[in-house]
Amino acid sequence: MTASLSPESLQQIQRLDLRARMVVRGFLQGLHHSPYHGFSVQFSEHRRYNRGDDPKLIDWLVYAKTDKYYTKRFEAETNLIGYLVIDLSSSMGFTESQSMTKFEYATCLAAALTYLMIMQQDPVGLITFDQSVHAALPARSRRGHVGDVLAKLTNLKPSGSTDLPASLTQVAAMLKQHSLVILFSDLWPSDDPEKTWQQQVDETISALARLRHAGHDVIVFHVLDAAEVEFPYDGPVQFTDAESGESVSVDATGFREDYLRTLAEFRNAYRDGCNQLQIDFVPLDTSMPFDAALTQYLLQRQSMF
Structure with a gap:
């Protein structure tokens, strides 16, 4: 958890847009150092590979980064x-x-x-x-x-x-x-x-x-x-x-x-x-x-x- 995610750290910031940007930035940075490592990639454009999925849809570049199998989502899925x-x-x-x-x-x-x-x-x-x-x-x-x-x-x-x-x-x-x-x-x-x-x-x-x-x-x-x-x-x-x-x-x-x-x-x-x-x-x-x-x-x- 980063300091930007604490309500106390945002008290002095009056503008809601700045508060929200700080929260989002801190949160996305925190994902890279948490049990949800790689989850931000999945959240964006991918989903976990499930038994029965076509192996041809596996994104091997994402696998190289996360050591987990993800498949690319189609436009309608997202x-x-x-x-x-x-x-x-x-x-x-x-x-x-x-x-x-x-x-x-x-x-x-x-x-x-x-x-x-x-x-x-x-x-x-x-x-x-x-x-x-x-x-x-x-x-x-x-x-x-x-x-x-x-x-x-x-x-x-x-x-x-x-x-x-x-x-x-x-x-x-x-x-x-x-x-x-x-x-x-x-x-x-x-x-x-x-x-x-x-x-x-x-x-x-x-x-x-x-x-x-x-x-x-x-x-x-x-x-x-x-x-x-x-x-x-x-x-x-x-x-x-x-x-x-x-x-x-x-x-x-x-x-x-x-x-x-x-x-x-x-x-x-x-x-x-x-x-x-x-x-x-x-x-x-x-x-x-x-x-x-x-x-x-x-x-x-x-x-x-």
Whole structure:
């Protein structure tokens, strides 16, 4: 992992395009010194040789460099349409440290993925949502489209509440071609008093199932603040819900064990539901370097071919 992949190292850089370029550059350099050595070649134009493939298609120059067998992909095999689907709810603007907010972390990761997809001439589009889906950028693969996506990301601000199941159902209805849907969200349930968080998780998993049944591949990047994962509080603390504005006072010391147990159950419920649908579920927090998330994208892309 290089320093450029750390959120802290990017804090002083205000421009999203520079942040994203640093992340991508550091990540691609890191591939050459990792267990994924040679994977960047495969990601670009090749796939691993499988039993039954025509040996005549083996690229021997790549074999000489990587000591692994790869075959050249045909033009049609490499075409992948990707959609970045980003949660705009107020809770995504939360931070308890000097690091990035969840929203900043998600948009930086989304910007880096935009560069990677355009580098591979893969069309990429952008969809944002809170209680419903907002105007989307269509998927394009031209280099100038990077600027369109990054300009849109730069001007976005998290606000209001969200309805994740309804928004994902809208996304499923919008997409007509086989696509890779990349969701960025904290997945926090709404404050609906008539529904438990388990019920809301089930509704979201059902909405994700609609995407899968429509033939789309999905990655869920579950982005939380480091404080939401670690709960570094002691004594009396007043918490305010970012979406409803309601406040509650708790004894953080006595509450920590219950909170961490519930958080683990919450994440496991999503992980299990996604696993059943063959959806990649990637838990992240705002202190984590970006390489783990980018590697998951590359692995998912590989599995589609």
